[in-house]
Amino acid sequence: MNSPCPSDHDRFWQSAAELDPLLQAHLAECVTCHARQQRAQLAVRLLRALPAQRAPLALDGAVVAALHAGTRQERAIQQVSALTRQEVPAELNSRVEDALVWTAEQPAPAELEVRLRAELAAPSEAMSRRFLGRLDRLRAPQDLDQRLTVPARSSSRRRAFAFVGALLLVMGLGSLALQRWGAELSSSQQQPRVAVQWNIEVIESAEGLDPVSRALIGGLSGGASEVLGKEKL
Amino acid sequence: MKTDPDRLLVEACQSSRTSGLEGAFRDLYDAYKDRVYNVCYRITGNASDALDASQETFGILFRKIYDFRFESKFSSWVYRIAVNASIDLKRRSGARHTISLEATDEHTHESVQANLRDERVEAPLAAASRHELAGEVQTAIGRLSPKMRAITVLRYVENQSYEEIAETLQISIGTVKSRLSRAHDALDRELTPVLDQYYLR
Ligand SMILES: [Zn+2]
Numbered sequence: 529m530n531s532p533c534p535s536d537h538d539r540f541w542q543s544a545a546e547l548d549p550l551l552q553a554h555l556a557e558c559v560t561c562h563a564r565q566q567r568a569q570l571a572v573r574l575l576r577a578l579p580a581q582r583a584p585l586a587l588d589g590a591v592v593a594a595l596h597a598g599t600r601q602e603r604a605i606q607q608v609s610a611l612t613r614q615e616v617p618a619e620l621n622s623r624v625e626d627a628l629v630w631t632a633e634q635p636a637p638a639e640l641e642v643r644l645r646a647e648l649a650a651p652s653e654a655m656s657r658r659f660l661g662r663l664d665r666l667r668a669p670q671d672l673d674q675r676l677t678v679p680a681r682s683s684s685r686r687r688a689f690a691f692v693g694a695l696l697l698v699m700g701l702g703s704l705a706l707q708r709w710g711a712e713l714s715s716s717q718q719q720p721r722v723a724v725q726w727n728i729e730v731i732e733s734a735e736g737l738d739p740v741s742r743a744l745i746g747g748l749s750g751g752a753s754e755v756l757g758k759e760k761l
Numbered sequence: 762m763k764t765d766p767d768r769l770l771v772e773a774c775q776s777s778r779t780s781g782l783e784g785a786f787r788d789l790y791d792a793y794k795d796r797v798y799n800v801c802y803r804i805t806g807n808a809s810d811a812l813d814a815s816q817e818t819f820g821i822l823f824r825k826i827y828d829f830r831f832e833s834k835f836s837s838w839v840y841r842i843a844v845n846a847s848i849d850l851k852r853r854s855g856a857r858h859t860i861s862l863e864a865t866d867e868h869t870h871e872s873v874q875a876n877l878r879d880e881r882v883e884a885p886l887a888a889a890s891r892h893e894l895a896g897e898v899q900t901a902i903g904r905l906s907p908k909m910r911a912i913t914v915l916r917y918v919e920n921q922s923y924e925e926i927a928e929t930l931q932i933s934i935g936t937v938k939s940r941l942s943r944a945h946d947a948l949d950r951e952l953t954p955v956l957d958q959y960y961l962r
Contacts, residue, residue: 568945571948582798
């Protein structure tokens with residue numbers, strides 16, 4: 529073989545007349561290159577033989593429509609650009625200035641700096657403070673008002689008396705029990721043991737108590753029993 | 762510079778300022794409509810897009826012809842508008858037509874295969890087969906990138922020289938050669954199976 533296979537296959541797409549003699553000699557001997565060149569030449573012939581497409585009649589109508597649309601658009605643009613330029617009224621300036629006052633840049637309030645310092649000094653604290661401030665204040669339901677207003681003064685007074693009464697009763701019972709227990713203890717040393725008997729007395733006022741119980745309750749209640757005891761429970 | 766063969770016609774259009782498809786512009790349209798449509802058809806690959814691209818081309822021509830100063834050949838300018846309109850349209854319409862072309866691809870392969878099984882290399886093809894083969898070649902062109910498709914059409918369908926292609930696409934001769942070389946490689950890949958099927962056993 530005279531020469532090596534050409535690396536530039538693009539040369540196979542040239543017409544036979546354009547090929548240089550060296551390549552022609554190679555093609556005469558190399559089956560591979562010859563096949564490639566034949567295929568390229570066939571492709572060129574096929575591309576050139578593609579049937580010419582004639583413009584369809586529909587193109588006339590489409591172009592006429594496009595030109596009219598274009599002309600209308602152009603005319604509209606001409607008319608708009610031909611409109612006379614209106615002078616700006618002097619009043620507009622002052623109105624614009626007024627409007628701009630509102631939009632002028634607002635300086636940061638001094639408080640911002642204070643808050644920022646606090647924030648940087650104790651970030652977690654500042655954060656809690658911010659969020660606490662945002663918590664919604666809940667309104668008490670109307671139901672609660674009704675529940676609280678109806679019994680009012682009389683019941684609170686009655687409850688105070690009932691409490692002191694109950695206290696007096698307990699104290700009375702307690703002192704009675706102590707007295708009896710002391711008596712039983714002293715007598716049991718000489719006499720045989722007898723069953724203890726409990727006497728429960730219901731009293732209606734502090735005056736009904738025996739002096740020992742009254743003194744005990746008076747001491748425990750800080751004198752309150754003396755005052756309340758004068759009223760009928 | 763040689764006198765542009767379209768100079769008189771173009772100047773007639775520029776001086777008349779018609780409002781539609783009439784007078785000198787009608788003559789210009791008649792002179793170019795088939796060439797424009799053919800380029801648009803070969804680049805877009807279908808009649809519907811070719812019609813749209815041709816319409817757009819003449820719309821642009823009509824609006825801009827008044828500013829044309831013969832800095833390039835008028836026909837190159839027309840081809841450039843047609844190529845750009847076709848590529849833009851193809852980009853806009855996307856993959857829609859690729860699918861339809863591939864669908865016809867299979868059909869043509871099957872129908873022609875039986876007729877051509879025992880054809881010898883470069884044996885003359887029957888008219889029906891030639892028609893089918895043209896479809897295959899168009900499909901191969903359609904698979905190229907828009908730039909390579911445009912240069913292939915200008916070179917082989919419109920028989921433009923390297924210089925004319927350079928002027929139409931406004932690129933250098935070197936770029937024409939390298940782009941065309943890449944188009945050849947791509948066409949070789951696309952057409953080899955088709956040629957093998959039609960011309961070899
Ligand atoms: Zn070789």
